[in-house]
Amino acid sequence: MASLLGGVLIGLSAVMAMALFGRIAGITGIVTQTMWAKAAHRAGDWSWRAAFLLGLLAAPLLYALATGSPVEQTVSGNLPLMAVAGLLVGFGTALGSGCTSGHGVCGLARLSPRSLVSVLVFMGVAVATVTIARHVLAGVL
Structure with a gap:
C-alpha cells in the first residue's frame, strides 16, 4: 500500500510541476x-524548486510522525562502496542528461524517444549491477 501511495504521489507531483x-x-x-540559482532569473522558478526539494526532505519526517516509525532503508553500510555508487550515479545522470524521475516518470509520459533510450540503458545497467553484486561478488560487498 505504501508503494502504491508513493507512486501516486510521484505521478501527481510530476503532473503538477508540468501543469503549474x-x-x-x-x-x-x-x-x-536550485543550488546554482540558474532558475532564479525567471520569476518564481527558484521558489517552487526549493519548495519541491523541501517536500522531498520533509516526506520521511512526516511519514515517521504519522506512523510512529522511521522509513526503513536497505542500503549497504559500506561507506566506500556507497561513495563509489554515488559517484557512478552522478556520472550516469550527467551523461544521460537526466535522472530516473526526469526520464522514467516524465519523459516516458511525454513519449520522448531520448527518455525511452535512457530508461532502457539505466534499467539494463541496474539489472547487470544487481546480477554482478548478488551472484559474482556475493559476500565481498
Whole structure:
C-alpha cells in the first residue's frame, strides 16, 4: 500500500510541476538549478524548486510522525562502496542528461524517444549491477 501511495504521489507531483510551472519534475534538474540559482532569473522558478526539494526532505519526517516509525532503508553500510555508487550515479545522470524521475516518470509520459533510450540503458545497467553484486561478488560487498 505504501508503494502504491508513493507512486501516486510521484505521478501527481510530476503532473503538477508540468501543469503549474511548465517544467519537468526531474530531481537532478531541480537540484542543479536550485543550488546554482540558474532558475532564479525567471520569476518564481527558484521558489517552487526549493519548495519541491523541501517536500522531498520533509516526506520521511512526516511519514515517521504519522506512523510512529522511521522509513526503513536497505542500503549497504559500506561507506566506500556507497561513495563509489554515488559517484557512478552522478556520472550516469550527467551523461544521460537526466535522472530516473526526469526520464522514467516524465519523459516516458511525454513519449520522448531520448527518455525511452535512457530508461532502457539505466534499467539494463541496474539489472547487470544487481546480477554482478548478488551472484559474482556475493559476500565481498
